[in-house]
Amino acid sequence: MSGYSRRQFLHTVVISAGTMMLSSQLGGCNNNDDEIPVQVATGYFPQSLASGDPKANSVVLWTRLAESATGDFNLRLQVANTADFAQKLVDSTVTAYANHDHCVKVKVIRLTPAITYYYRFLYLKNGVYYATKTAKTKTAPVSTADVSVKxxxxxxxxxxxxxxxxxxxxxxxxxxxxxxxxxxxxxxxxxxxxxxxxxxxxxxxxxxxxxxxxxxxxxxxxxxxxxxxxxxxxxxxxxxxxxxxxxxxxxxxxxxxxxxxxxxxxxxATATTFDERRNELSISRRQNAERAWLEYMPVDLDEVSEGSISVNEATLYxxxxxxxxxxxxxxxxxxxxxxRSYRPDHLIREDAFPATVVLDEATLQQLISAQGLDFQTVRNSFLPYFNIDLAELATLKVILTAVVTQAYLAEGIATADAQQRASTVIRGNLDATVVNNLLQSYNQTTSTPYPLFDNTQLANMSRGLSYLGLGKQSLFSSLGSRYLVVKQSYDLYANYQYLMGSGDSGQxxxxxxxxxxxxxxxxxxxxxxxxxxxxxxxxxxxxxxxxxxxxxxxxxxxxxxxxxxxxxxxxxxxxxxxxxxxxxxxxxxxxxxxxxxxxxxxxxxxxxxxxxxxxxxxxxxxxxxxxxxxxxxxxxxxxxxxxxxxxxxxxxxxxxxxxxxxxxxxxxxxxxxxxxxxxxxxxxxxxxxxxxxxxxxxxxxxxxxxxxxxxxxxxxxxxxxxxxx
CATH class of the missing domain: 3.60.21.70 (Alkaline phosphatase D (PhoD))
Known part of the structure; x- marks a missing residue:
């Protein structure tokens, strides 16, 4: 967990309106605290401040202290009804912890609905209060108020x-x-x-x-x-x-x-940057992203009314x-x-092999007939396929495995992985159109070419839906998987997966x-x-x-x-x-x-x-x-x-x-x-x-x-x- 314990994750401090600090809470303060000069110092607060998740009686306030020294630092939060802070509703101490990138989140409660409030944070150093700019926030109207909202x-x-x-x-x-x-x-x-x-x-x-x-x-x-x-x-x-x-x-x-x-x-927790060339599942990376989001976003996710709101590994992905x-x-x-957090993978993986047949003729016939359509009227819109595992096609299987292995190597895949991937995809029903394209490439490199399937052979083959028919044209790509997929084919495949395959969880x-x-x-x-x-x-x-x-x-x-x-x-x-x-x-x-x-x-x-x-x-x-x-x-x-x-x-x-x-x-x-x-x-x-x-x-x-x-x-x-x- 990157060396973080439960105690070290960001806490959102909950403060009640009407809470006033004791002057001794800030080191170096004295009883004439309000007489200490205050000057806006954006250098100490380079991200300024923010508020969020407004409710009728609460809002979350945020800032971040940029201090060259190490360690944790106390800040002073002030909330008032007016920008001059003449009458403070909150005047309290909060801590900017180094382990939280010196971010501070404060949930202020017991506020009045539909009211604009002014707030700022102060940092006492060398006898001067260095302040954020003064910001505004606003609470929500009560749920029974007859008001418009913009x-x-x-x-x-x-x-x-x-x-x-x-x-x-x-x-x-x-x-x-x-x-x-x-x-x-x-x-x-x-x-x-x-x-x-x-x-x-x-x-x-x-x-x-x-x-x-x-x-x-x-x-x-x-x-x-x-x-x-x-x-x-x-x-x-x-x-x-x-x-x-x-x-x-x-x-x-x-x-x-x-x-x-x-x-x-x-x-x-899975990224798609490399289109399945490598495994991009990373729970630690996902949790790092969420920690930073929770540190910097003024959100109220816990509905806690008193005390600190903890963010720890139990609340992350x-x-x-x-x-x-x-x-x-x-x-x-x-x-x-x-x-994003709970959704499944895309129905077509980025490494889907274009020749793989995902719906054979018998399955297509069932799906299309169930829609009250005659399969024979649309049969020729699907592509011919054959079973590469037939004994008489053993030589072709060896050739295709070698050709596809080389294609994976050309994509930067390591040798052992390329061989494993090729042996995995060159099996079962394969789209003859894709296979003919692969054979054309192979025949250009050999003195003993393998014959392509001719029109008569193609006409006599069963018809099915391959990844090529869905729009997938290359080994690794978002095109044909996440983008630009053929609608009619995709709808058929999605319906099949939903009704007979992955069911509800797959979508x-x-x-x-x-x-x-x-x-x-x-x-x-x-x-x-x-x-x-x-x-x-x-x-x-x-x-x-x-x-x-x-x-x-x-x-x-x-x-x-x-x-x-x-x-x-x-x-x-x-x-x-x-x-x-x-x-x-x-x-x-x-x-x-x-x-x-x-x-x-x-x-x-x-x-x-x-x-x-x-x-x-x-x-x-x-x-x-x-x-x-x-x-x-x-x-x-x-x-x-x-x-x-x-x-x-x-x-x-x-x-x-x-x-x-x-x-x-x-x-x-x-x-x-x-x-x-x-x-x-x-x-x-x-x-x-x-x-x-x-x-x-x-x-x-x-x-x-x-x-x-x-x-x-x-x-x-x-x-x-x-x-x-």
């Missing part, structure tokens, strides 16, 4: 090479609080697939020896957080941003995590719980979920315990509106690259220029809820069964307004600074060697809306923040959007320029209907 929701704020300009609009809105839906930090410090580490916004790990080293396609190394110090450094650096500090100083935050707080596209609920008056019940993105909690929470809710916060979206991202009906001539030509392997209807991203076809449908049904339920989400770096079921609406907010969905699509199109990339990505929103009738509004090429106002009869949502290229420039000192370039769109949900206002 809050922001944001996500995905990559620091590397980017700036947080959209936060200016969040500050302008003077919201009661804001929600962070995840990717508050990114674990990578220069991943060339989406980060530009050549400017001034860079991070170089001080504990680089314990970071994970990855390599770009050009062989250049970059690093990913792994140690506790790595993750702490991320939070220290991100929280040093001046505009982000202003947001935290102005209002409380309610955060959840997504994947990048630990690792991209993670599931539980796999025993973690960050899903929770909040009440803001009689109209808003906020329900925050956790998609439960929330885990059984959280799912039961969510169901009970929704069904027992009595507030006017329920807002469910999720780090990932329920909105399907379908890309139809096959159907040209009704398209302009130039776009038909564009689609016709694509290789045949990409002329399909695709799920773009099955790392989100699209990957769990059956459980997504069950969740939508649950949400739709409770009137006045809306969901908010982040993750995908785009703005979408969608309808699920008959009366459930979802507002997916874009990234604060991270590369937009349009950029991600462009990168993936380039990766698979497609031409006309700019034309494709310029039309991404058109393609998405064309294939996804649930989407009412789409903008995949802007950063921004979103604001929701909840009242007795309606919910209104404003999207404040900035062009993606603005993220590369610092406009903090020219805020009017930001405001002048913001595009705002407003939507309303009222009486079960969605409208643009």
């Amino acid at each position: 809050f922001g929701f944001v996500s995905c704020q990559d620091y590397i090479g980017r700036y947080y300009n959209p936060y200016v609009k969040l500050l302008d809105e003077q919201a009661d609080f804001f929600i962070h839906l995840g990717d508050y930090v990114y674990e990578s410090t220069g991943d060339p697939s989406f980060q530009n580490a050549s400017g001034v916004r860079v991070i170089q790990f001080t504990d680089q020896v314990n970071a994970i080293t990855a390599y770009a396609s050009n062989g250049q190394p970059y690093y990913l957080a792994a140690s506790l110090d790595n993750y702490r450094q991320l939070y220290r650096t991100y929280r040093s941003d001046a505009l982000l500090q202003e947001v935290h100083e102005a209002m409380p935050m309610i955060p959840i995590w997504d994947d990048h707080e630990f690792a991209d596209d993670c599931w539980g 796999p025993n973690n719980r960050i899903y929770r609920e909040f009440y803001f008056g009689k109209h808003l019940h906020l329900i925050m979920t956790d998609y 439960n993105g929330l885990g059984q315990t959280q799912e039961t909690w969510l169901r009970n929470t929704l069904l027992n809710s009595t507030q006017t509106w329920r807002v469910v916060g999720s780090s990932v979206s329920l909105t399907s991202l379908l890309l139809d690259l096959a159907n040209t009906d009704g398209l302009p001539a130039d776009f038909i030509a564009l689609l016709n220029s694509l290789p045949s392997a990409y002329r399909h209807l695709f799920y773009f991203n099955v790392d989100q809820w699209d990957g769990f076809v059956n459980k997504r449908a069950a969740l939508v049904e649950l949400l739709d069964s409770v009137t006045n339920t809306v969901s908010i989400a982040g993750d995908i770096h785009a703005s979408y307004v969608s309808q699920h079921g008959e009366r459930t609406f979802e507002f997916t907010g874009t990234s604060v600074s991270s590369g937009t969905f349009s950029t991600l699509a462009s990168n993936q199109a380039t990766e698979i060697g497609l031409s006309n990339v700019e034309a494709i990505t310029a039309s991404i929103d058109y393609l998405l809306r064309r294939a996804n009738p649930m989407i009412s509004y789409a903008n995949s090429n802007a950063n921004g923040v979103s604001i929701m106002q909840v009242s007795a009869d309606s919910i209104e949502v404003d999207y404040h959007l900035l062009a993606a290229e603005v993220a590369f420039e610092n406009h903090y000192n020219d805020r009017q320029a930001i405001r002048d370039n913001v595009q705002t769109l407003s939507f309303q949900v009222k009486s079960g209907k969605l409208s643009l206002i």
